[in-house]
Amino acid sequence: MPAQALLNSIAERVLNTALAADPDSAGRLKPVRGKAFRLQLAELPWPLTLTFCEDRVLFMGSDYDAIDGEVQTSFPVLRTLTDASKVTAALQNGTLSLQGDPIFAQHASQVILGLNIDWEEAFAERLGDVPGFWLAQGMAKLTSLKPDPSQWQQWLGETLSEEKKITLGQVEYAIFCDDLTALEQRIRNLEAGGS
Amino acid sequence: MKDNSQETTHFGYKTVDKAQKKSLVAGVFDSVAAKYDVMNDVMSFGIHRLWKRQTLDASGVRKGQRILDLAGGTGDLTAKFSRIVGPQGQVVLADINDSMLKVGRDKLRDMGIVGNVEYVQANAEELPFPDDHFDAITIAFGLRNVTDKDKALRSMLRVLKPGGRLLVLEFSKPEHDVLNSLYDFYSFNVLPQMGGLIANDKESYQYLAESIRMHPDQETLKQMMEDAGFEQVTYQNMTGGIVALHRGFKF
Structure with missing residues (x-):
């Protein structure tokens, strides 16, 4: 407690x-x-x-x-x-x-x-105008350095599929799906012919 | 033959006439009122705020309700209750001691808490309110100073609405012997010295330590609440039983 x-x-x-x-x-x-x-x-x-x-x-x-x-x-x-x-x-x-x-x-x-804070004003109220300005600038810089998850996702996808060939790219995946569909159709035709 | 136990009561470790205790307790709190908040923080290392938070949680207080903060002192609980009940609700801060009430009123007004708080100087044994009046009653660190605790509990039951709850936050008996020994050393050696240094009032803090030891333990207080008519009485030990929060309902 x-x-x-x-x-x-x-x-x-x-x-x-x-x-x-x-x-x-x-x-x-x-x-x-x-x-x-x-x-x-x-x-x-x-x-x-x-x-x-x-x-x-x-x-x-x-x-x-x-x-x-x-x-x-x-x-x-x-x-x-x-x-x-x-x-x-x-x-x-x-x-x-x-x-x-x-x-x-x-x-x-x-x-x-929904919090939306004017950091410069908030810091200035407590620490004074100049330190407040510098702190707010520092925070803005830190925020801009924050990694963007969507960019990371794109980089990871390209590395795995294009460079390292560990996984399939979108085009290769589509071709694979088409081949699979064609194969299924051939099997069905063979089964129909056999019976 | 006169039954002496009906005429006397405890004032710390001393036995005094029942009629005398009220003025003796008043003397203690007149003396400590100005430094009460500072001393609470110093003596409990700020933990009293966490104990009061737990009391607030257990109160189940909501918007629009009427709350009695009995022996409310400097208004720590009243401040929170006032914000929760909002303008449609009401909080009554009651204390038998006028000095404490004045300190509480000034503090709450400085915090901007006005409008839904009423200040009443009242004796817990004879509460000046109608029957079935409050949704919840709290008494934090106040019951041990009341002369006739059974009478006070019955009075609280009377003014509580059916479905309402009473919360008693009070010093109690530590659960473990080692903690008990450390607590004894602290209470009787450190506490009065601190009272002397900070509030210039060693005697009042000596009384505080003694009154805590004379207060009923967890199970005894639970039984007293049940005897007064409260139902579903439970208690929760805090900080190893140094403090206990008792809760009882009126149905």
Whole structure:
């Protein structure tokens, strides 16, 4: 319990500092105000339980039982909550379990996923204009260096299929499928001729 | 023949007249009110905030409810309750001690918590509220200072709505002997010295240590709550039983 309460306390402080620095947070909190949302991620040892207030979010413990909506999923599926069509697909294939109003779940996820902070202004308020500017520039540079997963996927695909010839390319795969279809047809013809 | 046990009670390790205890406890809290929050953080290494978080979790409080934070002192729980219940709800911060109530009121107003909080100076044994009035009642580190605990529990039951719950957060008995010995050493040697240094009030913190030892243990308090009429009474030890959170329902 103390570990959970301590981590909740730290997470609450961090999130509320971020929400205070985001001028649009009040608008995102409005539709979920007074409600409690529970997020159970497969990778975490206990659920995240959030109660939404006028200008902040309170992190409650797993004993809190006045829940309005609950989502059980994993980190990779979590981002799909922002896209209604993907939510439906995740519900159908069982990677997402939802109790309560789906619209509430979407609004609740947007409180955090929709964070949009002007880092330069946030740092400047706490550290002064010049350090704030430098820190914000540094963060922007770090963000630009972040690897793009789609580019990595393309590079990996080309290396495996074109350079190393470990897997088939798209054209080779299509030719293989055509050959397979033709072979199936020949077998059927032979079977028909034989009988 | 006069039954002496009906006329006396504990004030720490001392035995005093029941009529006298209220003013003695008042003296302690008048003395510590100004430094109460600082001392709580120093004495518990900040862990009291985690214990209160657990109380909040167990309360199940939601938007629009009416909550009584009894012996609420400087308003730590009231602040959180106020945000959860929102403008449609209400939180009553009640304390027998006017000095504590004033400190709590100033602190909450400085935090911008106004509108749905009411401040009431009240004795837990004779709560000045109608029957079936509150959705939840909390009493955190307050019950051990009450003169007649059974009477106070019955009073809480009366003002609680059917379906409502009482949460008692209080110092209790550590589960392990080693922890108990360390805790004793800390309570009787370190704590009063710290009280002397920080709050310039060694005696009040000596009383604090003694009053904790005189408070009923986990099972005894559970039985007292059941005897008062609470149902489904359970308790949860925290930090090895140094503190216990009791929960009971009124049906």
